[in-house]
Amino acid sequence: MEIKSRSSNAVTILALAGRFDAYEAGPVDRHLQKTLAAGSSSIIVDLAGVDFVDSTALATLVKGMKRCRQHDGDLHLCCLQQPVRVIFELTRLDKVFKIFSDEEEALKAFASA
């Protein structure tokens, strides 16, 4: 799975592409922990390229979100594909994460926070 990282002001944006499952969760987790260690606790995970998530992937995102909130930041999600959105709804993680339709909205939400 591809992981691309960039920054916009103080916000780190991680764009993922491919199948996000137990085998890919490790590198994503490391990326998130590295970002937090570098002092950035405002993170957007762009899932536009992701067509599948399993429980390990979700657990990785939950872990990242908790750490961000511990540091007075947050982890926003954006650009969910339909099958992935369904998984978030069924697991009720749509009540836990702030989910946006595009990156701009996700960034704006940080600015107004």
Added chain:
Amino acid sequence: MKKVTLKSFLERQRPQFASLAEGWLAAGATSFVVWDGERSLAHWPHDRPPAPPDLKAPLQIETAVSGELRVSGLCGEEATARLAADARLISQLMQLEDELECMTAELIHSEDQLLALYNLSQATRSHLEIAPLAKAITQTIVQMLNVERACLIFKVADGAASVIGYPEMRSGSPGLCHFLEQLLASGAEFLENQKARSSELPDPAYNLLFLPIQTRGALVAGLGLINKVDGDFQTPDLKLARAVAGQTAVHMDNILLYQKSLKQARLQAEMDLAKNVQLQLLPQTPPLVEGLDLYAGSRPALQVGGDFYDFIVESGETFIFTLGDVSGKGLPAALLMAMTRTVLRSRAKSLPAPAPMHMLGEANEDLYDDFTDVGMFATVFVGRYDVGQRCLLYANAGHSPVIYCPAGERARLLVADGPAMGVLPVNLCEDQRVPFHPGDVVVVATDGFNEARNEAGDLFGYEQLLAQVEALSSQPARQIGEALFAAVVDFGRGHLQDDDQTLIVIKGATP
């Protein structure tokens, strides 16, 4: 190269010189002298000092003159020619002895190197990791080849390279490390003696020999020798260094193979342990509950996930069942699964008339910190059936698929109203109620069913699952369960099972 001297040759061959001298004296010479250019080294006869010479002939090794033979008391063409011949013979003998001494020295040197190579092999064969092997090899090769520094650069995980050197690499030599990295990337031998002005050799290197090390056709490391102390790297040095590189390759191959098999053994042990934990905890047979037809089963994946289910019967009147799925795989998931199942069970038993949402809420409180620490969560479905009540009370924390199929009606999903356990510090789930009459079916399964993949990579999916339950709903619980397993096994043929497949089937029994 050690040179034979006239003096040392004379010492060893004195009897031969003596008989040569006697021949001359017998022919009428008054004295015979071996002269080293400054003084007489030997003269015959011994009892009187030699007379000034009448004939001289030079003694030389190759082009260097080391002395003379001197004869007094004779002269003439014949005597001159004879002395010249004697001198040439002695010169040739000295030359041969010189060559013999050089060859002997080289032979001893080769034997020493062979022994050093053997000792190196013995010392390094017991190393189980690359770093100690690198230290031993670089230390030995510094002595064997008489260089200032030796380095082993080798590839580590994720593409980076590590350098171990003797003497130890200081942090102030990044230029050398970078140069070695470039050489490693090229994968070719490199030799530069006497650093030229335009050279890219980083200071303080002025000589550098680099040899790639390959195992099983892949480049894994490189040996760098820096600054030969006594001159340039010559062909014998190259041969020896290649031999060491070859040995290093064999040892590295062994170490890498050993580490790989160790890793595999550990993984296998972990998988076996996790599977045992799971097998011990899952109830073997469902209890007998008045008004219910029950079936439960689990098909674990190769690397066990965190599926569990449990049945708790209170006083014969209340039947509580739980089914959950811990995120992740292997031993961590199995251990969290055991904890979650036990905490839920203990909450069920400790509350007098346990409501599913309270069981979930209190279990979540108990386990939230643990789940946060390990970065995991567990989707959980808790159901409660009271005999004679004809309804099912449940709370669903992020779990699916849960399929409800009333007799003669369409099957639908019972969707969660709160996220999984361990996600939020407070449980959001509330109790939900559905009617449950004879012939009604509830199937609580884990996502190993709907996420099962076939060879083409398609998912089994919710729709197919719902359709199957609907089609099977008139059958007894056991048949429904076994048919669902068969359907997903059949679908997934040709593709390895990714995740555990676990389900409970509850059917309202006809009275």
